[in-house]
Amino acid sequence: MLEVENLDAFYGQIHVLHGVSLSIKAGDIVGLVGANAAGKSTLMYSLAGLRTTCAGKIRLKNEAIEDMPTHERVRRGLVLVPERRRLFPFMTVLENLQIGAYSDGARALAHQTMREVFELLPTLSERRTQLAGSLSGGEQQMVAIGRALMAKPQVLLLDEPTEGLAPIYVKLLFELITSLRALGITVLIVEQNIHHVLQTADRAYVLENGRIVLEGSGRALLNDERLKVAYLGL
């Protein structure tokens, strides 16, 4: 579904990602873990075509997308929910969702998708006329995911969706992500909460200083000695 080959990413002269390769199968939930400043968000932005300049190949459904602007990638089904949610604070929940369906393909299906999103996330329906900026952190995260779903993603990139959330929301979120699988959406998720993500993910990658240092099935990594020492503090 999503193939990344030898990706290098730069902020100006600063070289952050070094030869990153990923291979993500359709319908999988894939975790991306790593310490602070490892380059996880950089990888997510690079996949979305924002902020960085890149060298290397990115293929979505066998189509090369590395030279496309962000909105073309969105139109083809690659959608990022960025760090810190980034809602449109002075727009209502409803308007935020409508903006999610901006691309023509998604816009044609907006009504139908909206109904599905409200079914999946009933609190959004209750809050539809409220300004997004006035929601609680957990609610905002739900809007951010709902907004991305409005774009009819085939691959959903989630950058630390549980950041700053109460445990009950974390649980809710992982349930939500699991239910996305049923909708046939492929998920790449960056997560600090390593235990949680490795239990949910089919596969996972470990990023260290801009390089992939480990990869494998979620379960296998959960038992990996190196990972235990480095991240789980065991």
Next chain:
Amino acid sequence: MTTLGQLVLSGIFIGAIYALMSIGLTLIFGVLRIVNFAHGEFLMLGMYGAWAMTRLLGLNPYLAMIAVVPAMFLFGGLVYRLIVSPALDKPHLVVVFATMGLSIFMQNAALMLMSADLFDIPPVFGHAVTIGPLYFKAELVVGFVITVICTLVLQWALKSTYLGKAIRATVQDREAAMLMGIPVPRIFLITFAGGSALVGLAACVMMPLFSVFPTVGLNFVLIAFVIVVLGGMGSISGALIGGICVGIVQSLSSYYVAPAFGQMFFFILFLLVMIFRPNGLLGQKGAADIGIAD
């Protein structure tokens, strides 16, 4: 009392027209976060256009809008493509100098082509509008009505159309807008061209009231800057209120004090607002109606 009413109302009318000429500036600032220093010269160009349509083709200046507004839209689009867009990812001063350069170029081009003479058009309406005991130039009242309609339509479009929502989203968070599939460079182009078209509209409304000459823009652009800052940068309803305040102050002070001091008084008003309400009259709330406030 009649005099006061007369002054206040004509202040409101002329102020609204000033607001119309400022909306393009505030819109472009809100979305692109740049100041178009050639804004006054866009107005000058539009006024020459309206003048030419009226004098040479014998059109009513309000009908001239049909040609001037789309022409200014295209002109704005061209300026965006050739001058603004290439400067956007450079340091901020580059856009400042680029639009200032354009402003000087347009003034001199106008001087060369049209000379320094003042051009005007004959009155459109034969008689004044009376409201009770008060008399107003009909052109002033028509300009006011056009401004109000235009502001309402624009507010509605920003609130309710998909394009309007995309513009507001771009104002609120440019990156997030891109991530939602909004082609932000295209939104910039449309906003810049649309803002220029609005200046063209203002030019047609102003041509029956003022003369046009190569540096006419300088007279008005200062007022426009004051209005935009008063109303809260990026706010359309704020521009309307800011414009009306400026109009009233100008009208009262030039009657009770002296016409020459009119400008001084609205700059005093400007300073007072900056001291006590640095975010503009409507403050953050005003800015938020198209969305700036982060």
